[in-house]
Each structure stands twice: as structure tokens, then as C-alpha cells.
Amino acid sequence: MALSHKAKRRWSLVILLLGLPVYIVLASTIMTWLGRPGIVVELLIYMGLGVIWALPFRTVFRGVGQADPERDVDDQPR
DSSP: OOOOHHHHHHHHHHIIIIIHHHHHHHHHHHHHHHOOOOHHHHHHHHHHHHHHTTGGGHHHHTTTTSOOTTSOGGGSOO
């Protein structure tokens, strides 16, 4: 089932405002429990985790910044 443009915008806000901070705390907590590897390894791990979190949500984020395609051209404010 495809999400409407309005639903995508709402879900993207929920993911960014609630999900991302939880993910950041979880990732840093797990890294602390595992022990601190070398700075380069730690940097690579955090860079990888920074990309991996968004992969499941790419369909939600795709097209959110664009104008609503279902909205009529005459209804758009100028």
C-alpha cells in the first residue's frame, strides 16, 4: 500500500524527531558497552551506522521535499 504525500510527510517527521534520537542513543550505548576501538575504526562504524539507519525508510523520505503531486496546480499558493 502506497502512502499519500501527507502521510509520508508526517511519518518522516515522526522518524526524524523520535526515531533518530533513540537510534543515536542506542548506537552510542552499544559502542560504549563493546569498548572503544581505535579512533579510525570508531569513526568508520559511526559513519556506517549513520547511513544504515535511513535505508529502511527510503520510501518514506523519497519525494517529501517536493510539492504534493496530488494537489491541483491552481490550489497552490503563489
